[in-house]
Amino acid sequence: MSMDAGGTEGQPQVAELESVALACRRAIVSMVHKAGAGHPGGSLSAIDMLVALYCTRLRVRPDEPDWPDRDRFIMSKGHASPGMYSILSHSGFFDAEELDSFRKLGSICQGHVDSGWTPGVDFSAGSLGMGLSFGIGCAFAARLDASKRTVFVMLGDGELQEGQVWEAAMSAAHHELNNLKVFVDRNRIQNDDFVDKQMRMFDVPAKWAAFEWAVREIDGHDMTEILEAIQWMDGVDTGPAVVIAHTVKGKGVSFMEDNPSFHGAAPSDEQLEQAMEELQ
Amino acid sequence: MTALVASRDGYGEGLMQLADDERVVVLEADLGKSTKSCRFREMYPERTFSLGISEQNMMLVAAGLASSGYKPFASTFAIFTERGFEQVRNGIARPNHAVHLCGSHGGLHTGTDGSSAQSIEDLAIYRTLPNMTVMHPCDDISTERLTVLLSALSGPSYMRTARNKRPRIHDEESVAALRIGKGHVLREGSDVALLACGVLVGEAMTAAEVLSSDGIEVTVVDMHTIKPLDSALVQRLAADCGALVTAEDHSIIGGLGGAVAELLAANCPVPLERVGVNDTFGESGDGDELLEKYGLNSDYIIAAARRAIARKA
Numbered sequence: 001m002s003m004d005a006g007g008t009e010g011q012p013q014v015a016e017l018e019s020v021a022l023a024c025r026r027a028i029v030s031m032v033h034k035a036g037a038g039h040p041g042g043s044l045s046a047i048d049m050l051v052a053l054y055c056t057r058l059r060v061r062p063d064e065p066d067w068p069d070r071d072r073f074i075m076s077k078g079h080a081s082p083g084m085y086s087i088l089s090h091s092g093f094f095d096a097e098e099l100d101s102f103r104k105l106g107s108i109c110q111g112h113v114d115s116g117w118t119p120g121v122d123f124s125a126g127s128l129g130m131g132l133s134f135g136i137g138c139a140f141a142a143r144l145d146a147s148k149r150t151v152f153v154m155l156g157d158g159e160l161q162e163g164q165v166w167e168a169a170m171s172a173a174h175h176e177l178n179n180l181k182v183f184v185d186r187n188r189i190q191n192d193d194f195v196d197k198q199m200r201m202f203d204v205p206a207k208w209a210a211f212e213w214a215v216r217e218i219d220g221h222d223m224t225e226i227l228e229a230i231q232w233m234d235g236v237d238t239g240p241a242v243v244i245a246h247t248v249k250g251k252g253v254s255f256m257e258d259n260p261s262f263h264g265a266a267p268s269d270e271q272l273e274q275a276m277e278e279l280q
Numbered sequence: 281m282t283a284l285v286a287s288r289d290g291y292g293e294g295l296m297q298l299a300d301d302e303r304v305v306v307l308e309a310d311l312g313k314s315t316k317s318c319r320f321r322e323m324y325p326e327r328t329f330s331l332g333i334s335e336q337n338m339m340l341v342a343a344g345l346a347s348s349g350y351k352p353f354a355s356t357f358a359i360f361t362e363r364g365f366e367q368v369r370n371g372i373a374r375p376n377h378a379v380h381l382c383g384s385h386g387g388l389h390t391g392t393d394g395s396s397a398q399s400i401e402d403l404a405i406y407r408t409l410p411n412m413t414v415m416h417p418c419d420d421i422s423t424e425r426l427t428v429l430l431s432a433l434s435g436p437s438y439m440r441t442a443r444n445k446r447p448r449i450h451d452e453e454s455v456a457a458l459r460i461g462k463g464h465v466l467r468e469g470s471d472v473a474l475l476a477c478g479v480l481v482g483e484a485m486t487a488a489e490v491l492s493s494d495g496i497e498v499t500v501v502d503m504h505t506i507k508p509l510d511s512a513l514v515q516r517l518a519a520d521c522g523a524l525v526t527a528e529d530h531s532i533i534g535g536l537g538g539a540v541a542e543l544l545a546a547n548c549p550v551p552l553e554r555v556g557v558n559d560t561f562g563e564s565g566d567g568d569e570l571l572e573k574y575g576l577n578s579d580y581i582i583a584a585a586r587r588a589i590a591r592k593a
Contacts, residue, residue, distance in 0.1 A: 130370065164334075171332060
C-alpha cells in the first residue's frame, strides 16, 4: 500500500474507515489479552483518530518507514501502543503476526511505542509530556528543509498535567508553527482514576486558546467529524492547531468503557470472548 | 604571561567553527549570553531556536531536530540541564539521538552566584546514561576543538564548561592532538599521575611544579573526557607510576574520581586519592576562595599526591 498521496486511491468512505477501526479494536483487545498486560482503554479511545489519519491523511511509506520527507505522527501517550501497532500493521508497516509478540522479549512491539524497535514509529514514548516538544523539533526541521511535511502529535488529557506540555504549547505558538497539529484524546480517565478526581483540567479548550492555539472540539468517535477536523487543521496556517477530541476510554467494549480499571489491565479469557462478540 | 581564559568562550567559538555545516542548529533556554551560543545566534538566527526558560522542552525539541537529520547543540547552565535529566535519559540517550548538550557554569568555581548555580553532580549523573559521551575540557581552545569534534559523533553528548577565567593550558599543537575519549598527557613523570579535568587541570600543573622541585616526578593528564574513560591510559599510568590522584571541581562521588576508582578496583588496584567536593554543597564566594575552602586547589592536590605515594606497597 502506498500512502504517498495521502491515503489510498480516492477518499475512503466513512463506512470503510469504521470497518478498519473495528478490526483494529479487535486487534487491540486480542494483543493485550495475549500479552496479559497493556493499555486497552486509551488505545480504544484513540483508534478512530489513528485510522482516519493513517488511512486518509498521513504521507508515509510503509515500505520505506524512514523516508525523510514523510509526515510525522508522534504518539506522546506512549501507552496507547496497542492502538499504534494495530494501525501500523493494518497500514503495512509490518505483518499482523507481530502483534502476537506484544510485550514479549525481543518483540518489535515494545510495551510503549519505541522508534528504535518498530517500523513506522516516529517517537520513543513512555514518559508522558514529552511528545509535543519532540514534535516542535520535527516542525522546526521541516521548516528549515522548506518541506511541506506536517507533524501530528497525539496527547492524552491526563498527560496535560505534565508541565512540559505547556512549555511546549507556549513555544509552538511563539514560533508560529503552522505545520504542527495536535489531537488531545479527552477520554477523562488516567491511571488511578477519573481525571477530574486526580487533577481537574477545567476548561481544556480555553487553556489552549489562551496559549494562542487554534482550537476545535469534536466527538472523537464520529468519523465524519474527525475527517472534517483534519481538513480544518490543514487549513490553519497562522500557527499551531489543536483538536480536543471528546472520547470514551475503552470505546467499543462495554465493560471497558468509562472504566478506570481498564486503563492498564488485560481482559480475562471470558472477557475477551465477550469483547470479541461486541466488536462485530 | 599565560592568557586567562574561560572554557565557555571556547564553546561559542566552536559553534562558529561549525557554522558552515548547515545541519548544525543551536538551541537556547534564555542563557545564550552566558553559555556563549549567542555568537552563533547573532550570525545565524534562522538556525538558532530560543525556547525561553524551559529546559525540559528544549531537550525534546533538540531530539526532534536530531531525528530529522539536524545536529543540535543545546546549552544552558550545567545545573539547569539537570532539570531535564529524565528528558535527556528517555528522550535523547535512550533513542540515541545525536544531541549535544553543553552545561556551562559547572562546579564551585562558578563562584558568587552561590550553591544553587554550582553543579557538582552533572558529570556523575550523565555518566550513568548508556550512549552518552561526557566531557569537561579545561580551557577555551581545547573546548573549541572538542566542540568541533563533537559534530562527528553519532550519539548524544554532555560537555561541561566553566564560567571563570583561568590560565590557558593548551597551545595550537596540543589542541590539534586532542581526541574525544583520549586523555591528553601534559607532562610525564614516574612517581605519581595526576588525572584532572576542567579548572583543576591548571591546579594539577601547579601541583606538579611544586612536587617536581621536591624531586617527585609527576605525570599530569587532561582527562577532558570522563566517558568513555581512557581506560588504556589509566591502566598504563597505574602500572608506570603505581599511584594516582584524580582532581575535579565536582563531587568525589561518581565523576572522574568515581570512574577511575571503578576501573582501578576491577583491573589494577593501586593507591588512588580523589580530590573533589567532599559530598557537600558550596556557597557564594570568589572562585579561588572556594577552591581553597573546599579543598580543591593545588595545595590539596600536592597533599593527595604525597598520600598516594606513601601508600605504595
